Amino acid sequence: MSRTLQAPVTVAFDYTRSTGPVIGRFLTGLRDGHVVGGRTSAGAVVVPPLEFDPVTHEPTTDFVEVSSVGTVTSWTWVPEPVKDQPFDRPFAFALVTLDGADVPFLHALDVSSPDEVTTGMRVRVRWAAERTGHINDIACFEPVAALDEVEGGAGGPDRARPQPRNEAATEQSRSGDVPAAPVTGVVTRVSLDYDYAASPEESLFYRGLNEGRIMGQRCPTCQKVYIPPRSACPADGTPTEEEVELSQTGTVTTFCIVNVPFLGQKITPPYVSAYVLLDGADIAVLHLILGVPADEVRMGMRVKAVWKPRDEWTFSLENIDHFAPTGEPDAEFDTYKQHL
Ligand SMILES: [Zn+2]
Structure with missing residues (x-):
């Protein structure tokens, strides 16, 4: 018998926060299948929108729908994902500047090897099958093949729609004439696993x-x-x-x-x-x-x-x-x- 005991312990709670009008608008957009940015007083489009202008400190009120297609500006490879990361297999985290935005936005990029990622590569949002008004409504980014870019045209509003191959998301955006209520809150599970050594x-x-x-x-x-x-x-x-x-x-x-x-x-x-x-x-x-x-x-x-x-x-x-x-x-x- 060893001298001391040890045991795995998990400390967890659900963190519930109200989103406010700005982040609520962003999350409502995601649920409905488009990406919303906010314009600052300097004219820059920021995704997600900032709650307050960095110069005037006024609340953000100018919202802009941006494309769901963008360009990787920086990335890092995750060879061994930990629990609750977007994938249980190796993937990249990427900073992506969506078309129509001026600053990049962090999310996962689904590629099988770091050889498949380059700064400057074109990627697009892969929507989650079920969307609830959460950042995970964007399942990840995925590479855009050169041919897709040609077929999809040169951008514009169509780009901001869920990809047609995502049947569930498309169906959701079509269903019913009554718009769903705006997203006002998110629940995030906070969890820490550790081994306790007595x-x-x-x-x-x-x-x-x-x-x-x-x-x-x-x-x-x-x-x-x-x-x-x-x-x-x-x-x-x-x-x-x-x-x-x-x-x-x-x-x-x-x-x-x-x-x-x-x-x-x-x-x-x-x-x-x-x-x-x-x-x-x-x-x-x-x-x-x-x-x-x-x-x-x-x-x-x-x-x-x-x-x-x-x-x-x-x-x-x-x-x-x-x-x-x-x-x-x-x-x-x-x-x-x-x-x-
Ligand atoms: Zn004593």
Whole structure:
């Protein structure tokens, strides 16, 4: 058995933002199959449009539909894409100046080798099959063959339409006489994967949980007991070595009633999240209080750990499903006031 534990961890949330009138107009355009830029006071067409003019600081109000065909001005090769990039195979990121725009715009370019990319090459938007008012409505750019350029003419409004070969997108732009509502918001999933390496002391704690025990460590200098153990006493810095198995019962010090739903929530509100000071510990742990109506939970309430069925145990504090009242009389405030 290795000395320490480690585990993959993902931290994620949905980031919801309102787009405002300018970016909202750009995203509405993408959903409807065309690319919208904004004209600055200096006359430059910028894609996506700037919310405010860089010189006058006035809101952008002059919008211009640009072509979906453009020219690569710079690019970089991505030999090993990471999760959530536009492709799971090698591809290029390219700065593309669309015809009718004055500054380039960053997006993925679908080519199979860096030998197929050159600065100055002509590319066009490949529309996503389903468009929702998001930057990913442009699936990527793809090379324009020389013949396509001749057949497609010298540019103009037709260029700004979805490619006809994209049946779904074409159908969407035709469907119904009532225009869809403008895009006013976007939801972006923000996610970070990492490997968490537990310290030897934390590993003791998690291994204990895997055996149905709650392990802490005592500081040899001040005698305080910490859970989870922290390798060194946060108060005086002394390394901690003495292992202490803590009681399964404790006292609610402070708590909050959770009334608001949020992403990833496992219990329907209202429920109580509380700091529980286990008997023998000098620092409280945060956990759920169940088995009692939320409005009856109080400071000083005596509670005990309720474990999940043994076959569900992992190396996690979630092995303890929740804490529930023991029915004992409440603890006196003086017994836990130092631990709030
Ligand atoms: Zn200490």
